[in-house]
Amino acid sequence: MAELGRAALVVCLGLSVYALAAGGWAVFAKKRRLAVSAQNALLAAFGCAAVASATLVVALVTHDYSLQYVTRLTSNELPLGYTLSAFWGGMEGSLLLWLLVLTAYGALVVTLNRRRSDLLPWIVPVLGLVATFFSFLLVAVSSPFATHAAPSNGFGLNPSLQNPYMLAHPPLLYLGYVGLTIPWAFGMGALLARRADEAWIVATRRWTLFAWTALGVGQLLGAHWAYVEVGWGGYYAWDPVENAALMPWLAATAFLHSVMIQEKRGMLKVWNMLLVILAFALSLFGTFLTRSGILNSIHSFTESTIGPWFLGFIVVVVVLSLALVFLRLPLLRSRTRLESLVSREATFLYNNLLLVALCLTILWGVVFPLLSEAVRGEASVVAGPYYNFFLRIFGLPLLLLMGLAPLVAWRRASLRSLGGSFAWPAALAALTAVALLALGAGSSKAGLIAYTFSAFVLGSIGYEFVRGTRARHALVGGSWSGAFSSLVGRNRRRYGGYVVHASIVLLAIGIAGSSAYDTTRIQKLRPGESMRVADYTLTYHRLVTRQAQNAQELRALVDVERDGKTLGRIEPGKNRYPVEQQTSNEPAIRSDRATLGDLFVILERAQGNTVTLKAIDEPLVNLIWLAGFVFLAGALVALWPDPVEQRRLQERYALQTA
């Protein structure tokens, strides 16, 4: 079994090297058959990565402990679902997932663009380079198919990874991380081919949007996993692993906005190239952070097998990409300039500056402790307050810009028309602020500002839909619903984008509500005693123990009341995993559909019959998860193909010499 996996990876490495070398020679010497052969190598590399992945899945499912990876991450007691998720639970498996997704994307790029894009021969060696790196790591540095004398049982999976979210969260993150390779490869391909046109941008629109969506949804699933599994009452702790996914997402968000300026005005060509390089480099850096061991200590990084290789590859990617941009600067100069600082494109520019500033600030927060440890030999911590400060500094203006941008016309806007556009959303924001102050929400200034800006953004989005539908109705007549669907159908990216903006507003309201207006109580209770948190009364009854398939469960039985009305029983507790020799918190969460808040209860300690409970009232926290669904809906609207537009663009970029 292990031999087949190893052989598949060796063949995959050979094919990737061939795609890089033969593909590179083909474009240099203008050899058509060699270019097609290199494309076939990329397709075949996907087949080999799929065989290697299938081999690992079979080894996991059959508990083939002759593989070190299977021994380290599974056990006979581990349920099947988590046994499958062990595929990406360790370093070697997650590198194999990287390679599988990369070659799958590569195969799809080749299949979809063979007859469409004359840029493809230039893209294949670029993708070959990345595939070569990952298959080399898997063959020579960190193989998931390393064997040893098989023990009778494995060590099991980390209990915190034994959660249904772990079945979807890592694969989605990888779809996002690896997906950002595609716009980078197209960008580099265009530069190598000395192409200044927008073919690469048109070809990568959906790729970028898809990768960005997967990364966004993956992060939200990760936040929900942290909320229900890690058991500290929060969903985002500015942990470097979390930041590793947020940074490329922010860079990709900036790119998705600035690319529109290039499409509409032919501007920001250099900036867009820099953004795809940044997004891809950060996706590599994210994998490096989570898989090199550098987060434990700078020393464990130098001892880790993949760390130095990864760092070297990131340096190579960044240096080569920047050198290429520098070499092609004359091609990338735009002839048009910004006409006014009050225009849609100017708001996009401000948005880009804020997004990149936020991204780099987070990067510095992640890198500083590592540099500090490397240079001074002392580990330092960049904690939540640093990130929260900059989130307010850059995040609140970003939120405001989301409301301003739709109201401003492209190219230029006069004060009179701006006044007319701003009146309704501004009035809604002012009313919201007054109402919130009257309700006592002034205790948190940041929260009050976030809510006021959120009202402004929602008002502006709503107004934009109303004005657009009215204009469309006046133009084509018919029913209002017909005018609305025709409005959205004719510009899916724009209106899908507005829905995504609405989801960010929901996210902001949820974060502000749950972090600025939350209440926490910690209390020791004997059976029959009660504690209060916000409007809730919690009465502790007794402890119970149960045996699950792979864990011993300890639960505290707690009754919940509000305003004298019994709401039911919750069971916060802890799970003890005997195989893994670890214990996990199992919080009890009671959601209130009316207020969209949660009562979050953690069993901090149990001694005899006495327990210490930590109870948190988190207002509006469920808006964060609701935002995920709205985000996905908006992204799908934006991703949905527009046949008319597609035909027009295909004709424009069809192989001119075919």
Added chain:
Amino acid sequence: VTVTLVAAAVLAVVCVLYVARPFLLEPAPRADRLAELDELERRRLALVEERDRAVDALREVEFDHRTGKLSDDDYRALVGPLRRRVAEATRALEPRGKETQRARAAG
């Protein structure tokens, strides 16, 4: 182990054959030059993008004016130059398109 090794060998052979396919299907092709845009076609593509960008901009300006985002004065100031740009790009495309066709027919 033997079955696994045979499977691995089959995988390698299939991959090699697939990679070699373009050479096996066309051992002696009449033309083996990679298709790429020449200078004329690049210029033409730039003009098509320029024309499309101007047409899109015109559409945006019309829509922004209709929805009240653009005042009458701004609309008038913007729409004229944009129409001229569309006309110029379209005009620039026509003769060059014919030239290209003639050149292709001759070549």
